[in-house]
Amino acid sequence: MTYKKLKRIDLIFHEDCDCSQVLEKTFRKSNDEIINDILESGLKGRGGAGFPTGLKWKFTAEQPSGDRFVICNADEGEPGTFKDREILFKVPSKVFSGMAVCAKVIGAKKGYIYLRGEYRFLLPQLTKALDVFHKEIKDLLDFEIIIQMGSGAYICGEESALFESMEGKRGEPRNKPPYPTVAGFMNKPTVINNVETLVYAFMICKHGPTRFKELGTSDSRGSKVFSVSGDTPIAGIYELELGMSLDHFVEEFGDGDTKAVQVGGAAGFCVPRKKFKDTIIGFEGVPTGGSMKVFNSSRSMYNVLHNYLEFFEEESCGQCTPCRVGCQQLIKGIEAVKKGEQKAAYLDQLMKLSETMKLASKCGLGQSVANSFSSIVDNFREEMIY
Numbered sequence: 539m540t541y542k543k544l545k546r547i548d549l550i551f552h553e554d555c556d557c558s559q560v561l562e563k564t565f566r567k568s569n570d571e572i573i574n575d576i577l578e579s580g581l582k583g584r585g586g587a588g589f590p591t592g593l594k595w596k597f598t599a600e601q602p603s604g605d606r607f608v609i610c611n612a613d614e615g616e617p618g619t620f621k622d623r624e625i626l627f628k629v630p631s632k633v634f635s636g637m638a639v640c641a642k643v644i645g646a647k648k649g650y651i652y653l654r655g656e657y658r659f660l661l662p663q664l665t666k667a668l669d670v671f672h673k674e675i676k677d678l679l680d681f682e683i684i685i686q687m688g689s690g691a692y693i694c695g696e697e698s699a700l701f702e703s704m705e706g707k708r709g710e711p712r713n714k715p716p717y718p719t720v721a722g723f724m725n726k727p728t729v730i731n732n733v734e735t736l737v738y739a740f741m742i743c744k745h746g747p748t749r750f751k752e753l754g755t756s757d758s759r760g761s762k763v764f765s766v767s768g769d770t771p772i773a774g775i776y777e778l779e780l781g782m783s784l785d786h787f788v789e790e791f792g793d794g795d796t797k798a799v800q801v802g803g804a805a806g807f808c809v810p811r812k813k814f815k816d817t818i819i820g821f822e823g824v825p826t827g828g829s830m831k832v833f834n835s836s837r838s839m840y841n842v843l844h845n846y847l848e849f850f851e852e853e854s855c856g857q858c859t860p861c862r863v864g865c866q867q868l869i870k871g872i873e874a875v876k877k878g879e880q881k882a883a884y885l886d887q888l889m890k891l892s893e894t895m896k897l898a899s900k901c902g903l904g905q906s907v908a909n910s911f912s913s914i915v916d917n918f919r920e921e922m923i924y
Contacts, residue, residue, distance in 0.1 A: 541783035541818055544790050547753065547761035549741050550734070550777055551628055557635040557740075558674040564743040565678055569599060569643045576739055579747035580759030585611065585732035586802060586827030587902075591739060594729055597719035599644045601727040608640045608649035609723060609730040613700060615654060615692040616803035617849060618829035621763040622733040624775050626653075626660055629737065630667040634683055636736030639743055640729050641681045649683045650723070652700050655690035692853035696901050697722075697730045699855065710857045711901035734763055734828070755781035758820030768800075768832035769793050784809055784817040787830070795834040798917070803829035804846040805906035808839070810917040839918035840876060844869065846910050854903060861904025864895040868911060875922055882923050885915055 564572065577592030598606060610633060614622040626633060637649045653660065668683055675681065686704055688694050694703045698712035701723045722728025731739070738760060742750050750760045758780035767773050770791045778787075788796045800808050801817075801824045809817050809824065817824055833842065851865040871888040874880040892908035899905045915922055 541786065542755070542779060542781040544782045544786040545753075545779040547777045547779055549761060550625060550632070550737055550763060553741075555632075555744060557631045557671075558678070560740070560744045561635055561638055561675060561678055564639055565642055572639065572643050572743065573599065575742060575747050579742045579750040580754075581735070581738055581742060581750065582759070582821060583732060584734035584738065584762060584827070586616075586805070586825060588821045588825055591731065591735055594719060594731070595640060595643050597717075598727045598729045601720060603645070604726065605724070606644050606646045606727040607723045607729070608637045608644070608646045609700070609704075609728060610637055610649070610651040610733055610736055611695065611697065611700060611730055612651050612657070612733050613654045613688050613695040614657070614733070615690075615695045615853075616805060616827055616829055617846075618767050618800070618803045618831045619765045619827060621765045621775050621828045623654075623657055623660070625733050625737060625763070626657070626664060630664055631671055632737045632740050633733055634668065634671045636731075636738075636740035637683060638675060638679055638681055639740060640731070640736070642679055644727070644729055646729075647680060647682065649681065650704065651683060651685045652694070652704060653685055653687055655688045658687060661685065661687070691855075692849075693855045693901070693903055696903065699901070700730070701728070708855075710855045713900075732827075753779050755818075755820055755822065757822035762819075762826075763828055764826075764830050765828050766791050766830045766832070769796065769834040769837070770832045780820045782819050783815060784819060784824075785814040787819065788814055788832070791830070792832060793834055795836075796832055797835050797837070798833045798839065800829070800831040800833070800842070800910070802826040802909070803831070804849050804910055805902070807909050808842075808913040808917065813917075839914050839921045840872070843910065843914045843922070844872060847872070847907075850903065850907050858898075858900040858904065860895045860898040861900070861907070864891055864899070864904065865907060867891060868907070872922060882919075885919065885922060889915060 581591045582588040694709040699709040703709040718728045847869045856862045892911040896908040
């Protein structure tokens with residue numbers, strides 16, 4: 539199996555463009571032509587789930603006429619992820635422009651940016667940039683963007699919980715179907731995209747789909763913005779081509795003693811050193827919303843897992859039993875094994891519990907607990923015991 543070597547890209551932060559000029563050129567195309575460009579590019583959601591962006595837009599546009607909305611999910615709450623903050627800080631007009639293109643395609647008059655509560659410090663700057671943007675596009679499109687603040691709840695990064703929060707309700711996930719493309723915000727057809735996804739959609743409109751398709755792999759087109767943290771000498775935010783091996787990533791960002799990389803934050807997978815070479819960063823391998831946490835040999839993986847489970851226990855909305863009780867029992871379980879109150883074989887029972895949570899939990903929070911739990915226990919079992 540061959541993997542692409544690490545390749546740094548400069549599509550998002552370092553490429554200047556006149557957004558209103560690009561929008562004017564884009565709006566000369568029909569809605570179907572714009573959707574086809576997004577589909578042809580192979581762009582998938584950059585929040586981690588990887589749903590094809592063009593399909594999401596297409597399904598929403600096909601709904602019966604009436605109100606519909608564009609929502610930018612800027613509730614960046616995954617531990618170790620801070621790339622959306624940087625995008626909003628440095629290139630907000632590209633985010634607004636991506637929303638405008640989507641609004642044109644689906645026929646939305648209003649869009650919302652749901653901004654993470656901890657990012658309130660960005661509000662004055664974003665408001666000023668938004669005022670300028672509205673003036674620039676007033677003759678191009680009847681579209682208004684409103685910024686709505688979150689309150690720091692991790693669960694509100696889940697799209698339906700985000701809608702509930704925006705509607706003034708408790709942030710809890712909804713049952714699906716119906717999906718947001720049919721009944722989202724205010725039960726109207728809604729496109730909800732991650733900050734980064736909207737910027738890439740706009741850049742595809744600027745360059746056309748071919749340039750984007752030339753990057754990445756057949757299953758993971760384009761590039762991706764990564765938040766790199768932990769035991770690395772060059773922590774920060776980097777735009778890299780998808781399809782690289784984790785081995786190449788560690789060569790670039792490791793400190794020479796990397797024993798594990800947590801790909802995708804607490805909800806992602808922990809990859810040990812022995813699997814670096816055979817692990818691809820992309821939708822055909824280990825997908826990620828952007829968080830890459832590097833751990834060296836000085837780190838206790840038991841402590842890492844315990845920290846993640848405490849996080850999940852705290853952030854669980856408590857709506858469904860598998861997640862609410864499961865997180866509590868996993869913490870108690872690994873503590874009991876570590877103290878010698880339970881035998882090492884008890885870890886196998888906890889693994890089964892995490893898999894049950896994956897199957898039975900209502901939303902992605904409870905479903906993703908098994909990712910970090912099983913990958914850490916599988917690969918660092920001895921650290922859970924001694």
